[in-house]
Amino acid sequence: MIPYILFQITAVPIIASVFIFLTRPRLGEKAGWIVGITLLYTTALLCMVGIRVYQGTIIYEEYPLAPAVNFNLLADGLSIPVALIMNLCCVVLAFYSIHYVGHRIEVIYGEVDKETWLMYYTRFFFLFPFFSTGFMGIAFSTNLIAMYFFMELLTIIPLYFIMAQFGYSDFIERYKVALMCLFWGIAGATLFLIGILLAYTQIDSFEISELRTLSGNPVITWIILCMLLGLFSKLAIFPLHVWMPWVHAEHPTCIAGLLAVYANIAAYVMVRVLILPLYNDFKVFGIPIMVLALVTMVYGSLLAMAQNDVKRFAACSTISQISYSVLGLSALTIWSIEGGLFFFLSHIMGKAILFSTAGILVYVTGIRDMREMGGLASRMPITATLWIMGAMMLSGLPPFSTFAAEWIMFTGIFMFGAHGPSIALIVAILGVSAVGLTIAYTFWSAKRIFFGPLKPNLSNDEIRDPPLTMCVPLLLLAVVSIILGLYPKPIMDLFHFVIGGVI
Amino acid sequence: MIAEVAWLCFLFPFAGALLSPVLARIHPKLRDYGAVFFSFLAALSSVMFIPYLFHPSKLPIESAFVWLTTPIELRVGVLIDPLSIVMANVVAVISFIIMVYSLGYMKGDPSLTRWWMWMNLFIGSMLLLVLSNNLLFLFVGWKMVGLCSYGLIGFYYRDEKKYWIGGPSPTKYCTPSHAGLKALVVTSAGDVLMLGGILIMYSYSGTLNILELYETSSIWIPEMAKSSGMILLASILLLAGPIGKSAQFPLHEWLPEAMAGPGPVSALIHAATMVKSGVYLVARFIPIFFYGYWVAGCSEASYFFILTAWVGAITAFLAATQGMVSLELKKALAFSTVSQIGYMMLALGVSGLTAPSLMGGFTSGMFHLVNHALFKACLFLCAGSVIHTAHSIYMNDMGSIRKYMPFTWIFMFIAALSLMGVPPLPGFWSKDAILVSCLEAHNYPLFLLALITVVVTSFYTLRFIGMVFHGSESKNVEKLKQKGTHLGEAHRTMVGACGVLAITIIVLGIFGLPLEHLLGEGFGYTMEKLHLPVEHATEHSMPHLLVPLLSVISVVIGIVPAYLLYISRKIDPEGMLEKYLTLKVLHKFFWNRWYIDRFYYMFFVGGMTKLFTSVPKYIENPLDKLFHKIIPSIPGRLYDGGRLILASKYGREEVEGAPEEEPVVGISIGLALLLVLFCIALYLIAMFIRGWLISP
Incomplete structure (x- = not known):
């Protein structure tokens, strides 16, 4: 076994980032490939860890920092699938960005000299690996402060700076939205921190594994509430979702896909920090969260339907989709939790594809308004296929993994509904019906963008499928989703090692 | 061995779908014939199940592998029993015939690779649906056929005007991409509710395996009945899927617009196979609810049958009335499909209304499914050929086509007679059996509604035959002649496919009664094995004489006005409408599809x-x-x-x-x-x- 493997997975992207920073005049356009290859390396390491974990080994590495605070890393059945899929999204979007970012710089900064162009280009790829580090850190941390640190790291470094410098809209608007993203991120993380510190006052420890000793403590409700509020603002639960359409829509699309991961990772944190250690105390929050999730599901769908901006459309869809996982988690049955987590992973793959395809559309046509699109399938068949695949993934259609995830998740929700209070059954039926709304808005958007006669403004020769470096990574991600959809056993077994042992 | 064949049966078309782009790179003809070959292999595999129908004691056969162990244990595989054998053969054999027809119909289309991929994907998914041993993979097939239907209805996604359905102005038109979306959204509304029903059932039974669901029903149904309203809720949710997919009232409005797809799609998906999946699923659920009502004594279970029967009867009548005024040939056939599926639902519904009607209702419903698949596929394929020749979707743009397409006329006429229920064609046997089942269930309102629908059916059937093939040539046909357009039989593969279906209809008509008996034996054996109280219907000498007589009289009542209006043209239909206000109001009401859409x-x-x-x-x-x-x-x-x-x-x-x-x-x-x-x-x-x- 490779030494310090989890540390490597977390730190190597930052090393690559530092390397790019130090050598950027010489690296030039190779920066993107270096990030891609680095992330491929960490993905390979994750696969190795995944195999070991699947064989029953738990990998634990200790990196003490101060009393009560450490950067210990744990790879178990819960963290490894989450980390692997998140890293895979990073890999795919890194390769997608190679071509896309160059275009973005030209759009934002116009015809600049080569040196300035390279400065921006390498700056993007210097910032990009922080995503991977942040995601891996959250997935593997065993310490709450470390987890909080990685949450803040994600918000402050890659999200803020990339939005501010590579986002859409004009200069002022970009910085406005970047600040909005920063403040919402910090506000959410701070609420989470308050919960952590409250917990510390009771247990004298920041270790996640120690949280279970809080069970029965009268302060527990406040701790859960603070953490939940923090996580809800990240998960964009109604009414704390207002940042999502702005932030997702104005980010460069390669990052918008990762923003879905950034938002949805809170579902993992919810399971790791709240549900597993505090299962019995969390039960009281179950039904209210289910209702809130249902409201957000429907609300997000309606909001998505109201959009004409292709990027804002994808953003609003994220609001709705994240709530599916939350609905699953809050039903608190073994099926719904495992299914909810699987849905989170399936959704981020689908959203990476959908957002990136939206990016392709803007990249090729220069248009964001769906009303000005139409008939593009004849000119961009691969892009149309990718969009339909994204639509299928969001709608939970087979053979993509969202289908299997949705089925497992709703099994749990109906288990709770059928044998629990009537309101849970009503929420379950309304929840499963809300899938119909997703089908309606995703396939409606496909019709608006790709079908019908080709709009006259799109009938020039430049309207065609983008370079392969943008399409192929997305197609490969779709293949991964299909494989997981056809055979979800490995991922479900991994989850069950941990969740089955607790619930 | 036969289990492996069942696996191959649905895997062949999937392989065909995946290989189409590869074969297209080698040679377009290889792609075309390759795609048809894979559907042939599926048909061959399904035919190999038929001997087992004669030996029901060897059934059911199940083959499965572990797909998931945690958090749900699920063994995924195939189930061969009389029901799946019948369905697999209907699907695979008709699919193959329609694939052959497509060789001619789609010749020269620039998107043929996409076409063959969708078609084979559909066939594979449909076979997965009917052969699956568990409700989850049945649902996978269910969703995938819906997706294929969406892709194929919207096949002409550029929405050129010639592919629009609807009209003529001021009636609104519908583009193929809109029709595809409509179909997907409406059927999905039913699908998601059905998923809810399946999951409620799972939450009590703890299994999704079909045989296990049957075998353990004595445990979980009484448990479910303890929660008041739960069985009723599950029934409604479970029926939502079949109602949507099989275009039954109130989710029937997507099917007429689905005719925007190419002819073979209408024949295969929206007449012969996919729309039958709802009927198949209801048939799958019947043993469960029959046990619940008649053995476990859970009164709520009876709602499943009541709902099915009434939905079926209402749909049969409602759609048939719309078929009477339709101007588009394919739409008239679509209304007819909706109506005929209503008959099947009615039969399955009455199978649980009384204990002795189980076998009669079940067998007649499934028998009608087989017959309808054949004659409606034939009708649609012939309609495709006619539309191809007449360059119009409207029947009033046709007229006197018989002299240009004599073979197509013969084939379509045979199928039409079967649709009307003229003896001794298969439609007569199965429709008669359905009417008998209604009587056996002592449900006279349902019987009466079904009988009235027979009248309406024979009227609209002879109407479209008359408008297309008889009377004088329309202005459109004259214009085509002047332009020098070839007015004649379609491509030989198209005529051949229609001919094969027409001959099969005649053969099936001749052997109709033995076939019904064979199906009854097979289904009866399955039911007995499940310890259901199978009571073979007592000999009702009176109804058995009365029903065929009433059925034939009803056909004649429908035929006579249609003959006078559209064949001999002794009465002018337009004049009739002008003369009688009631008829005019009714015509408007039916033309606007009861204003439901x-x-x-x-x-x-x-x-x-x-x-x-x-x-x-x-x-x-x-x-x-x-x-x-x-x-x-x-x-x-x-x-x-x-x-x-x-x-x-x-x-x-x-x-x-x-x-x-x-x-x-x-x-x-x-x-x-x-x-x-x-x-x-x-x-x-x-x-x-x-x-x-x-x-x-």
């Missing part, structure tokens, strides 16, 4: 549009303003307020105003929110440090 567009589409346009206006924008303008502006307002107070105190008239709007959205949210949050955080950090210092 219009209501749906107004209520659901219009309502939803209003709803989603209101959401940003009344909720999102105010919320956005609250979080990104009002809250962040609080510090500024406080500051202004303070200045105003100071100003009033010191007697200044005016205060130099701060900017009205916050310049940077979000900055103040940091001031307002983070300040408070960080104060709390700092307090807790202080406590943490204190605790750290004090702790030993």
Whole structure:
């Protein structure tokens, strides 16, 4: 076994980032490939860890920092699938960005000299690996402060700076939205921190594994509430979702896909920090969260339907989709939790594809308004296929993994509904019906963008499928989703090692 | 061995779908014949099950592998029993014939690779649906056929005017991409509810395996019945899927527009196979609910049958009336399909209304499914050929086509006779059996409605035959002749496919009764094996004589006016409408599809549009303003307020105003929110440090 493997997975992207920073005049356009290859390396390491974990080994590495605070890393059945899929999204979007970012710089900064162009280009790829580090850190941390640190790291470094410098809209608007993203991120993380510190006052420890000793403590409700509020603002639960359409829509699309991961990772944190250690105390929050999730599901769908901006459309869809996982988690049955987590992973793959395809559309046509699109399938068949695949993934259609995830998740929700209070059954039926709304808005958007006669403004020769470096990574991600959809056993077994042992 | 064949049966078409683009790279002909070959292999595999119908004691055969162990244990595989054998053969054999027809129909289309991929994907998915041993993979097939239907209805996605359905003006048109979306959304509405029903069932039974569901029903159904209303709820949810997929009232409105797809799609998906999946699923659920009602004594289970029967009967009548006035040939056939599926649902519904009607209802429903698949596929294929030749979808643009397409006329006429229920064609046997089942269930309102529908069916059938093949040539045909357009039989593969189907209809008619008996034996054996109280219907000498007689009389009642109006043309239909106001009102009512479609567009589409346009206006924008303008502006307002107070105190008239709007959205949210949050955080950090210092 490779030494310090989890540390490597977390730190190597930052090393690559530092390397790019130090050598950027010489690296030039190779920066993107270096990030891609680095992330491929960490993905390979994750696969190795995944195999070991699947064989029953738990990998634990200790990196003490101060009393009560450490950067210990744990790879178990819960963290490894989450980390692997998140890293895979990073890999795919890194390769997608190679071509896309160059275009973005030209759009934002116009015809600049080569040196300035390279400065921006390498700056993007210097910032990009922080995503991977942040995601891996959250997935593997065993310490709450470390987890909080990685949450803040994600918000402050890659999200803020990339939005501010590579986002859409004009200069002022970009910085406005970047600040909005920063403040919402910090506000959410701070609420989470308050919960952590409250917990510390009771247990004298920041270790996640120690949280279970809080069970029965009268302060527990406040701790859960603070953490939940923090996580809800990240998960964009109604009414704390207002940042999502702005932030997702104005980010460069390669990052918008990762923003879905950034938002949805809170579902993992919810399971790791709240549900597993505090299962019995969390039960009281179950039904209210289910209702809130249902409201957000429907609300997000309606909001998505109201959009004409292709990027804002994808953003609003994220609001709705994240709530599916939350609905699953809050039903608190073994099926719904495992299914909810699987849905989170399936959704981020689908959203990476959908957002990136939206990016392709803007990249090729220069248009964001769906009303000005139409008939593009004849000119961009691969892009149309990718969009339909994204639509299928969001709608939970087979053979993509969202289908299997949705089925497992709703099994749990109906288990709770059928044998629990009537309101849970009503929420379950309304929840499963809300899938119909997703089908309606995703396939409606496909019709608006790709079908019908080709709009006259799109009938020039430049309207065609983008370079392969943008399409192929997305197609490969779709293949991964299909494989997981056809055979979800490995991922479900991994989850069950941990969740089955607790619930 | 036969289990492996069952696996191959649905895997072959999937392989065909995946290989089509590869074969297209080698040679287009290889792609075309390759695709047909894979569907042939599927048909061959399914035919190999037929001997087992003669030996039902060897059934059921199941083959499965472990797909998932945690958190749900599921063994995925195939189930071969009389029901799946019948369905697999209907699907695979008709699919193969239609694939052969496609060789001619789609010749020269620039998107043929996409065509073959969708078609084979559909065949594979449909076979997966009918051969699956568990409800989950049945649902996978179910969703995938829906997706294929969407892709194939919208096959001509560029929406050129020649592919529009609907009209003529002022009646609205529908583009293929709109029709595809409509089909997907309406059927999905049923699908998601059905998933809910399946999951409720699973939450009590703990299994999704079909045989296990049957075998353990004595345990979980009484358990489920303890929760009042649960079986009724499950019944409604479970029926939503079949109602949507099989285009039954109230989710039937998608099918007429689905005719925007190419002819073979209408024949295969929207007549012969996919729309039957709802009937198949209801048949699958019958043993469960029959046990619940007649053995376990759970009265709620009876609603499953009552709902099915009434939905079927209403749909049969409602759609048939719309078929009477339709002007588009394919749409007339679509209404007919909806109506005929209604008959099948009616039969399956009455199978549980009384204990002895189980076998009669079940067998007649499934027998009608087989017959209908054959004659409706034949009708649609012939219609495709006629539309191909007449270059129009409207029947009043045709007329006297018989002399140009004699073979197509013969084949279509045979199929039409079977649709009407003229003896000794198969449609007669199965429709007769359905009517008998209604009588056996002692449900006379249902029987009467079914009988009236026979009248309407024979009227609209002879109407479309008359309008297309008889009478005088339309202006359109004359114009085509003047232009020198070839008016004649279609491509030989198309004529051949129609011919094979027509001959099969005749053969099936001749052997109709033995076949019905064979199916009854097979299904009966399965039911007995499940310990259901199978009572073979007692000999009702009276109804058995009465029903065929009534059936034939009904056919004649329908035929006579249709003959006078559309064949001999002794009466002018337009004149009749002008003369009788009631007829005119009825015509308008039926032409507007009982105003149901219009209501749906107004209520659901219009309502939803209003709803989603209101959401940003009344909720999102105010919320956005609250979080990104009002809250962040609080510090500024406080500051202004303070200045105003100071100003009033010191007697200044005016205060130099701060900017009205916050310049940077979000900055103040940091001031307002983070300040408070960080104060709390700092307090807790202080406590943490204190605790750290004090702790030993």
